[in-house]
Amino acid sequence: MTQEAPSRRITISVDAMGGDQGPSAVVEGCAQSAAKNGVIGFLLHGDEAQLAPLVARHPVLRGITRIQHSPDVVRMHDKPSQVMRRGRETSMWSALTALREGEAQAAVSCGNTGALMAVAMLRLRKLHGVHRPAIACLWPSRGESGFNTMLDVGADVRADEESLLQYALMGAAYYRNAFDTARPRVGLLNVGTEEHKGRAEIKEAAQLIADAAEIGRYDFVGFVEGTDLASAHVDVIVTDGFTGNVALKTGEGTARLIVDTLRDELTASLLSRVGGLAAYGPLKRLQKRMDPRRMNGGVFLGLNGTVVKSHGSADATGVSAAIKLAFRLAQSGFQDRMADRLASVADALQERVLSRQEAALPAEESAADTQDMGQA
Structure with missing residues (x-):
């Protein structure tokens, strides 16, 4: 990943009141990230x-942290419509506005x-050509980076063919910059690999x-199955939000079952x-690799x-992991490059639709002429 000049500070806007563990x-x-x-x-x-008192406890945050007062907070059970009505006073609204x-x-x-x-859709708006944003998650894998990326995992339960194409482009851009991979391998999740x-x-x-x-700078490996989610065969798995969310929650539940049973x-x-004492070293390495806190952060x-x-x-470790991911993506400047590629593909698709319409026009005119002759 391209590194910025050391003098340029990257500022992360943080909704400090969201979450079950509270602002502490x-x-x-x-503080862990700053250290x-x-x-x-x-x-x-x-x-x-x-x-203010929480920040004061951490000298490492001195001089690099500013607090924007927001008196209200979005609760976990709040519906989006409720947040829209009182959103301007919430820490979430303030973080995205910044x-x-x-x-x-x-x-x-x-x-x-x-x-x-x-x-986010209200304050930031969608990129040109995007039907609906997607949520990308990290998935532990046997690949070189140790992670695969899957999207969508819950933003939209349905996805048509053009949305799935957009997910492929966005997922490839994300993976390329998160793991410094020139041409990520993209697979489309299906019930089998046969065409x-x-x-x-x-x-x-x-x-x-x-x-x-070629426009998206990725290699398409074709259809992949559920067994490929953690394989070294693919880097980016594309699917709709319903399937992706079920797969994600199933994987998390299975991981917890394995850890609890092993314990x-x-x-x-x-x-x-x-x-267990004899296997302590390998087990600790396994625990670290499978620690969900290291994979925290859906983009x-x-x-x-x-x-x-x-x-x-x-917890604090999980929050630090999410901040690290946000920092790396912001530093890489992937957002602008992804927007350019999405716009290029949107224009190409539009030309493809117009070409199809133009190709169909002579046939329609010929049919109309034949009908006129028959009437004459």
Whole structure:
């Protein structure tokens, strides 16, 4: 990834009141990030009376953190329509407004996902040619980077062929800049890898994604299945929001089941405890690799701004991971390049539609002439 000059500070706009752990976990996460990154800065949004003492506890935040007072907070059970009515006073609204106004280069929130998407679409607007933004998540894999990217995982439960094409373009741009990969490998999630399988829009999307590979600077590997989500065969998995969200939640639940079962088995008896001590090193490495906090951060793609959604239950380590992701994306400048490619593909698709219409016009005129002759 291209590095910016050391003197340029990247400011992250943070909704400090969202999330289950409260503002203390968010501020602690900011402090962890600042301790590792000398060119990061923060604009925290929330109740100043609560935030100021928390920030003061961390000397590393001194001089790089500013607080924007926002008296209200978006609750996890709030509906997007409720947030729209009282949104201007909330920390979430304030955080995204700061991004829109150029006061920060990226925004992070642990708050309500539906509300965050609604406010983000209102404050930032969609990129040219984007039907609806997508949420991209990281998935542990056997690949070189250790992660794959999957999108959409919940922004929109339906997706037509053009939306799936846009997801491929956005996902490839995201992966390229997050993991410094020149040509990410893109796969389209389906019920099988055979060309004849899948719904009509899936087959049409496969053709569109393949045709746009050079513009999007990715390699299309064709259809992939659920077993490929963690494989080294693909980097970006494209699907609709319904399927992606079910897959994501299934994966998280399975991971928790494995961890809990392994813990129970390793403490079941004296012999198993001895075996657990012998395997302590490998188990710790496995735990670190599979730690969901390291994968924390769903990126909203397709907006005029970089927005990272942290898990609502994230602790300081998870918040720091989301901030790190937002920083890397903002520093790379991927947003502008992604917007250019989306615009190029949108123009190409428009030309394709016009060509089809023009090709069909002579046939329609010929049919009309034949009908006129018959009437004569």
